[in-house]
Amino acid sequence: MNDSLYREQLLEIYKNPGNRGTLSDPSVDVTVRNRFCGDTLNLQLQITDGIITEASFNGESCMVTIASSDLVTEELKGKSLEDAAKISKGDVLEMLGVELTTSRVKCATLILEALEASLKELNE
Amino acid sequence: MLSVKKDFPILNKELEGKGIVYLDSAATSQKPQQVIDSISDYYSSSNANVHRGIHTLSDIATELYEDSRKTVADFIGATVPQEIVFTKNATESLNRVAFEWGFENLVEGDEMIAIEADHHSNLVPWQVVSERTGAKLTVLPVTETGELDMVLFKKSLSEKVKFIAISHASNVLGTIFPVKEVCKLAKEVGAVVSVDGAQAVPHMQVNVQKLGCDFYSFSGHKMLGPMGIGVLWAKREILENMPPYEYGGGMIDEVKANTATYASVPERFEAGTPNVSGAVGLAEAIKYLEGIGMSEVEEHEKTLVTYALEKLSGIENLKILGPLDSSKRTGLVAFNIEGIHSHDLAAFLSEQGIAVRSGQHCTMPLHDSLGISSSVRASFYVYNSKEDIDYLVSSLKEAKELLS
Numbered sequence: 001m002n003d004s005l006y007r008e009q010l011l012e013i014y015k016n017p018g019n020r021g022t023l024s025d026p027s028v029d030v031t032v033r034n035r036f037c038g039d040t041l042n043l044q045l046q047i048t049d050g051i052i053t054e055a056s057f058n059g060e061s062c063m064v065t066i067a068s069s070d071l072v073t074e075e076l077k078g079k080s081l082e083d084a085a086k087i088s089k090g091d092v093l094e095m096l097g098v099e100l101t102t103s104r105v106k107c108a109t110l111i112l113e114a115l116e117a118s119l120k121e122l123n124e
Numbered sequence: 125m126l127s128v129k130k131d132f133p134i135l136n137k138e139l140e141g142k143g144i145v146y147l148d149s150a151a152t153s154q155k156p157q158q159v160i161d162s163i164s165d166y167y168s169s170s171n172a173n174v175h176r177g178i179h180t181l182s183d184i185a186t187e188l189y190e191d192s193r194k195t196v197a198d199f200i201g202a203t204v205p206q207e208i209v210f211t212k213n214a215t216e217s218l219n220r221v222a223f224e225w226g227f228e229n230l231v232e233g234d235e236m237i238a239i240e241a242d243h244h245s246n247l248v249p250w251q252v253v254s255e256r257t258g259a260k261l262t263v264l265p266v267t268e269t270g271e272l273d274m275v276l277f278k279k280s281l282s283e284k285v286k287f288i289a290i291s292h293a294s295n296v297l298g299t300i301f302p303v304k305e306v307c308k309l310a311k312e313v314g315a316v317v318s319v320d321g322a323q324a325v326p327h328m329q330v331n332v333q334k335l336g337c338d339f340y341s342f343s344g345h346k347m348l349g350p351m352g353i354g355v356l357w358a359k360r361e362i363l364e365n366m367p368p369y370e371y372g373g374g375m376i377d378e379v380k381a382n383t384a385t386y387a388s389v390p391e392r393f394e395a396g397t398p399n400v401s402g403a404v405g406l407a408e409a410i411k412y413l414e415g416i417g418m419s420e421v422e423e424h425e426k427t428l429v430t431y432a433l434e435k436l437s438g439i440e441n442l443k444i445l446g447p448l449d450s451s452k453r454t455g456l457v458a459f460n461i462e463g464i465h466s467h468d469l470a471a472f473l474s475e476q477g478i479a480v481r482s483g484q485h486c487t488m489p490l491h492d493s494l495g496i497s498s499s500v501r502a503s504f505y506v507y508n509s510k511e512d513i514d515y516l517v518s519s520l521k522e523a524k525e526l527l528s
Contacts, residue, residue, distance in 0.1 A: 011526070011527075014527075037465075037466070037467055037482070037483045037484065037498045038484050038488065038491065039465075039498070040497075062465035062466075063467075063471075064467070104471065
């Protein structure tokens with residue numbers, strides 16, 4: 001099952017996502033919803049001097065959302081807000097490294113929606 | 125057990141090197157060759173616009189279209205073919221009840237009842253009617269086993285209730301709701317009943333007169349027919365008092381520069397060029413189902429759902445939604461495996477060649493009330509077999525191994 005979603009690497013992240021949880025005093029805390037399945041995803045960021053120092057996510061979600069959220073939050077740590085805003089859908093799909101069906105691209109990019117909403121909130 | 129799979133070309137093909145085990149007929153059914161041919165034949169030999177031309181082809185097309193209406197009318201026990209309005213799907217039919225009847229007949233102080241298991245298409249239009257007319261909408265919960273709470277229903281009925289929206293069969297719980305009893309009680313208070321029959325007509329013998337309802341809606345594509353054709357049935361006297369939904373060609377009687385009078389029913393409700401090939405395909409699907417016999421269809425699905433309930437119950441941590449008594453159900457089973465997201469199960473099953481639905485199935489209020497974010501649904505039809513269910517069950521066990 002080479003093209004399978006259920007490759008060992010993703011399964012491992014799914015079963016033990018390192019960045020799943022909550023921060024004690026987040027600078028921003030945003031929850032978004034996937035309207036196809038009703039899943040919610042919470043993203044929390046800790047920001048010091050314009051740099052993301054901590055990032056975590058939470059929510060009851062599918063494997064694709066969990067894996068992409070874990071990979072993206074890891075990527076966010078140490079990034080400036082400006083650089084964080086540059087993470088694209090293509091980047092996320094590349095991080096996952098599997099072919100996704102159209103309906104599940106939405107699951108993969110839910111974390112990006114949360115990130116965009118967070119950055120917007122910070123700007124306001 | 126039926127053996128009609130050979131008639132369905134798509135089910136005899138391979139997809140990504142695997143056979144297709146299609147368990148998503150509640151979303152849309154597959155089509156037998158007979159239905160596919162009827163559409164192709166219509167365009168190859170009979171196509172013309174209906175009700176418009178004097179020429180022979182137009183006459184042939186009109187006759188086919190009206191014969192299809194008669195086939196549908198006979199199939200659901202309508203009094204006359206004029207009670208059948210062709211729409212694009214059940215959603216449009218249900219919306220028409222709200223727009224053509226609800227807005228005209230409901231006012232502030234009136235009450236309406238819907239059920240939380242109703243599909244969004246039988247619920248949201250009535251939220252809009254409530255918002256615009258001021259009529260109050262009460263959405264009744266279902267019981268723990270996914271049935272209509274008759275005590276609560278009776279308690280909610282009063283002279284103020286003017287309208288009731290109910291599903292004949294739930295697209296998630298599988299429950300067959302007691303529509304006949306609901307209609308009888310509704311009559312006592314003078315309420316009009318609109319039934320969403322999208323999950324019932326494909327699977328059981330339905331007779332709208334025996335049910336005693338006022339409106340009945342369903343889609344062609346869930347009952348072996350093509351997409352893009354649906355049916356709204358209503359009692360003739362109700363239709364005759366409803367205003368049109370759309371205006372234009374085919375639905376008028378006489379037009380002057382500033383005024384118009386409208387055609388009689390059902391033409392008044394079918395403005396513009398209708399979906400003739402859709403109607404022809406739907407009629408062919410009905411003939412196909414009648415060839416099998418609706419009681420045989422029902423029997424086949426009952427056998428499958430009984431078998432599925434038994435086998436699925438054997439999987440640890442798998443929770444079935446809806447009644448466990450198969451006599452109260454149509455041929456579908458929605459479920460969850462604890463700790464595994466419905467999309468992950470569906471994606472894994474898809475890799476094994478099994479098509480199931482996952483998500484909320486257009487019933488968010490029901491999922492909220494069940495306390496779950498989504499579910500997996502396996503739905504069966506005439507072409508499914510016990511082997512399909514065995515394969516589903518063994519694949520689910522594999523998924524559990526891998527994902528939990």
